[in-house]
Amino acid sequence: MKASILREAKKLDIVDVTLRELKGNEVLVKVDCVGICGTDVSVYRGDYGAKGNVVLGHEYNGTVVDAGEEVSKVNVNDYVVSQASWGCNKCHWCNNGLPSYCEAPNMLGRTIDGSLAEYIIVPENVLFKINKDVSSIEAQSVVGIATALRALHRSGLKLGDNVLLIGPGYSGLIMLQLCKLAGARDVGMVGTRDSRLKAAQDLGADFTVNIKQDSDWEKNLLQRTGNLGFDVCIEASGTVSGVLSSIRMVKKGGTVVQFGTSFNKIDGLPQKDFYSKEISLVGTKGGFGFYPKAVNLLEQKKLEIESLITHKYPLSEIAKAFEVMDQRLDNVLRAVVFCNED
Structure with missing residues (x-):
């Protein structure tokens, strides 16, 4: 099969790889569509550690073409989506039902080979069947949806809450839709790109602000809330400035969610606000426990995904796809790669 190998930072090769034999609990999936997310780009740049000569990609869908003798939950020709990572099943966290905190997780596209290939082998317990009327572009989004659902759950959002989202990227725009579905009363999005803010408006944002064009x-926005602040602020840009703004914008007793991925240190964290306002700053990682709900939302056509995909490439143009995502060319929001072009 053909697979895209990351040789070194920003150097991708397409090579022929021989598939190994399946273990008893493993499934061979013919990969259809793979979404390129910020984590993939960080590995591509060399910012995130990964095993040598790794096959990138962890958000995908496909069709089962073979299964090990112990497999019982999926069958050949099933249309499936997959978790992006799973636990070791050996450490303290896995043994206590908390694989999100696993000390040695299996991470597609980082610690083990990922989905930017014609085929992928994974354990059956990380796969979820999905209706075939869900398009491949929609199905590849299941990881992003599950991750957003977990973050939303950790926010404690209640019916009628008002929400401020910072960062109208692909994940932020999925989160916007989920907040509306969850019954938030007033959901706004702030960012720096008019094209993405327009997408937020089209998806139902009650207000948007380009912060480059409004120094105040x-x-x-605080005046919009009667100077009380927002019940929930969700930082989806992965920036320190986004976290600090969220802390200033959240109401007393409210919650700030660090949804955007970042490993930066936060200088100037206003500790007094945690005391005087009794606010909560919540972290979130991955979509463990929320994949079935993500599948259900896609099957019920509750989310708009197709319009969030701005660029599409065949596997043969994988280098171009990563260049566009890495350098944010051509107003890219999300690029996907089709791994089997027949």
């Missing part, structure tokens, strides 16, 4: 945006 925090003051103006």
Whole structure:
């Protein structure tokens, strides 16, 4: 089969790889569509550690073409989606039902080979069947949806809450839709790109602000809340400035969710606000426990995904796909790769 190998930072090769034999609990999936997310780009740049000559990609869908003798939950020709990572089943966290905290997780596209190939081998317990009327572009989004659902759960969002989202990227726009579905009363999005803010408006944002064009945006939005602040602020840009703005914008007793991925240190964290406002700053990682709900939302056509995919490539153009995502060319929001072009 053909697979895309990361030789070194920003150097991808397409090579022929011989598939190994399946173990008893493993499934061979013919990969259809793979989404390229920020984590993939970080590995591509060399910012995240990964095993040598790794096959990138962890958000995908496909069709089962073979299964080991112990497999019982999926069958050949099933249309499936997959978790992006899973636990070792040996450490303290896995043994206590908390694989999200696993000390040695199996991570597609990082610690083990991922999905940017014509085929992928995974354990059956990380696969979920999905209706065939869900398009491949929609199905590849299941990881992003599950991750957003977990973050939303950790936010404690209640019916009628008002929400401020910072960062109208692909994940932020999925989160926007989930907040609306969850019954949030007033959901706004702030960012720096008009094209993405327009997408937020089209997806139902009650208000949007380009913070590059409004130096008083925090003051103006606080006035919108009667100077009380927002019940929930979700930082989806992965920036320190986004976290600090969220802390200033959240109401007393409210919750700030660090949804965007970042490994930066936060200088100037206003500790007094945690005391005087009794706010909560919540972290979140991955979509463990929320994949079935993500599948259900896609099958019920509750989310708009197709319009979030701005660029599409065949596997043969994988280098171009990563270049566009890495350098944010051509107003890219999300690129996907089709791994079997027949």
